[in-house]
Amino acid sequence: MRSLSYVRPSNIGEAIEAFAVAGEGARYIAGGTTLYDLMKLGVERPAHLIDIASLEGSDRIDTSGEVLFFGAGALMADVAENEVVRRDYPVLAESLSKAASQQLRNMATVGGNLLQRTRCPYFRNGAIGAYPCNKRAPGSGCAAIGGLDRGQAVLGISDACTAVSPGDWPVALTAMDAWIELHGPDGARSIPIAEFYLLPGETPHREFSIVAGEIVTGISVPKTEAGRRSTYLKVRDRESYAFALASAAVALAMEGDRVRQAHIAIGGVATRPWRSHEAEAVLSGRAIDRQSALAAGRAAFANAQAGAHNAFKIEVGARTLADAIMTAGGKTQ
Numbered sequence: 001m002r003s004l005s006y007v008r009p010s011n012i013g014e015a016i017e018a019f020a021v022a023g024e025g026a027r028y029i030a031g032g033t034t035l036y037d038l039m040k041l042g043v044e045r046p047a048h049l050i051d052i053a054s055l056e057g058s059d060r061i062d063t064s065g066e067v068l069f070f071g072a073g074a075l076m077a078d079v080a081e082n083e084v085v086r087r088d089y090p091v092l093a094e095s096l097s098k099a100a101s102q103q104l105r106n107m108a109t110v111g112g113n114l115l116q117r118t119r120c121p122y123f124r125n126g127a128i129g130a131y132p133c134n135k136r137a138p139g140s141g142c143a144a145i146g147g148l149d150r151g152q153a154v155l156g157i158s159d160a161c162t163a164v165s166p167g168d169w170p171v172a173l174t175a176m177d178a179w180i181e182l183h184g185p186d187g188a189r190s191i192p193i194a195e196f197y198l199l200p201g202e203t204p205h206r207e208f209s210i211v212a213g214e215i216v217t218g219i220s221v222p223k224t225e226a227g228r229r230s231t232y233l234k235v236r237d238r239e240s241y242a243f244a245l246a247s248a249a250v251a252l253a254m255e256g257d258r259v260r261q262a263h264i265a266i267g268g269v270a271t272r273p274w275r276s277h278e279a280e281a282v283l284s285g286r287a288i289d290r291q292s293a294l295a296a297g298r299a300a301f302a303n304a305q306a307g308a309h310n311a312f313k314i315e316v317g318a319r320t321l322a323d324a325i326m327t328a329g330g331k332t333q
């Protein structure tokens with residue numbers, strides 16, 4: 001039997017200190033809905049758990065300032081149900097309400113959601129003698145390449161990894177140019193979400209721009225009028241309680257009936273939440289109709305690379321994005 005220590009600090013400073021004292025094998029835990037899962041599967045084997053679920057003020061939600069602020073410890077359910085978020089930024093609320101199940105959203109935090117790991121079945125098989133996986137065991141190989149790749153990514157892949165970034169909320173945050181607030185042994189910093197998620201390249205085990213001992217303390221989202229014309233569309237194998245096969249976060253700032261600025265990100269199809277500046281450029285200055293929406297959808301996947309069983313994601317993804325653009329633009333499909 002392996003021993004496991006557990007502490008529950010009450011503020012950020014104590015948590016960072018506890019992490020440093022615990023040393024190798026330390027992990028922060030919030031709602032535990034990802035981490036306990038991975039421990040049961042043998043993928044994560046922490047020796048010390050530092051519970052940050054109840055850090056002072058970590059669940060603060062503030063929509064009254066210049067930016068929207070979500071404390072990392074805020075529950076997914078509480079942000080999804082926040083009245084201002086639902087009214088002015090439906091893309092954010094919908095990305096959360098379409099994720100997981102109500103029970104999970106009542107437990108899981110918006111900070112933990114950012115850091116959840118891939119659902120690639122080869123990664124999640126942590127048993128002894130498991131399939132090779134460069135993300136789980138660097139240098140061991142990738143069984144998904146040439147294997148069962150129906151769920152794998154078609155954008156941002158490398159020869160070392162094709163695992164999909166699973167979260168919905170990070171896709172919506174990417175479209176809305178969010179910033180991630182971090183506190184660590186060297187102080188506080190804030191980075192754009194585009195820099196928070198790393199491409200797999202040769203080092204797929206490195207997924208986030210976060211250093212040992214750092215805590216995500218909050219997420220800031222710049223306020224924009226485009227929030228009101230926004231939506232998150234998620235297509236999956238079954239209607240609820242499933243990860244995305246393809247998803248799209250779209251927010252539109254209009255000038256008359258023409259798009260002044262589009263904010264577009266796609267999910268379920270890429271190795272990280274995927275901003276599509278290509279799709280945004282297609283829509284710029286155009287009216288929203290089926291033709292422009294589909295042209296934007298196709299542009300987002302122009303550089304997609306499919307394996308043996310996941311080529312369908314390119315068409316599903318393009319059409320999912322087109323449908324989301326039509327909805328955000330107030331057009332019937």
Ligand SMILES: Cc1cc2nc3c(=O)[nH]c(=O)nc-3n(C[C@H](O)[C@H](O)[C@H](O)COP(=O)(O)OP(=O)(O)OC[C@H]3O[C@@H](n4cnc5c(N)ncnc54)[C@H](O)[C@@H]3O)c2cc1C
Nearest residue numbers: 030031032033034035099100108109112113115167168216
């Ligand atoms: C059956 C099932 C279905 C799901 N379906 C979906 C879905 O459709 N869409 C979706 O988006 N998600 C889905 N999820 C994932 C779920 O949303 C995440 O498990 C949850 O958001 C993680 O939050 P948590 O607070 O429980 O994180 P934890 O499990 O506590 O932590 C997750 C990881 O983040 C780290 N961590 C947590 N908080 C911080 C912090 N503040 N700073 C630094 N590190 C931190 C932990 O060390 C750990 O590595 C599903 C999960 C399950 C089990």
